[in-house]
Amino acid sequence: MRIAIASDHAGFDLKAELVPVLTEWGHEVIDLGPESDARVDYPDFGYKLANFVAAGDATFGVAICGSGIGISIAVNRNPKCRCARVDDPYSAALAREHNDANVIAIGARLMGVDMAKACIQTFIVGEFAGGRHGPRVNKLSHPSC
């Protein structure tokens, strides 16, 4: 699977830990930066990731900032992205099952690396349930706000 990953400075170290893990799991990882922990603005990297996923260049995106909140807001500006800021694997599963989420957002200052791995793993293997959730997800692609 092609998985894109991006962060801000606060998420840089966790991103660096996760890239080899995702590779070990057999995925092709596209690291969209940043390339150091120098201060950057999370919206820049959120938009970069959103555009990449929206273009179909990756199946899933992993977005990381200090709390996961700021970068999740940025990614969700793109109607083709459904970004879930999750705090546990069950939330990650629901994000795939009910919302067909294609980006997962994680707070590097709030979550340890093993919990992040568990969330991402659950997210990747999750499957959209379809059914009644389909029309709702479709409405997320055509916002009226």
Next chain:
Amino acid sequence: MRIAIASDHAGFDLKAELVPVLTEWGHEVIDLGPESDARVDYPDFGYKLANFVAAGDATFGVAICGSGIGISIAVNRNPKCRCARVDDPYSAALAREHNDANVIAIGARLMGVDMAKACIQTFIVGEFAGGRHGPRVNKLSHPSC
């Protein structure tokens, strides 16, 4: 303070519990629905809340669905809204302090009423820190994705 609240069917009961609590706390509460726990689509109520907050008709919004994920995605389609799906009061505080969030999203099937109250209370009293966070928040209002 004027606080708007909206949910889907999964969040209806929690919304009904929170409205009197917010009123007791001295706020003016605008309940944007739904009016029963009949099945609805969370994007409809997320967009309704987003438009209301974006128009300046409420200072803050409270968005509730089963996991908090779907409705947070919907609200964040509006560039004037910054919706944080939170799982604990510290995340709620960070959402205000760093992201100047104006909508808080809660998962009614994942969080008990007392934790929801603690998150919302922390969110409401929180203050945006400004400084380096200002330009980042500004970028969320002018998405490039």
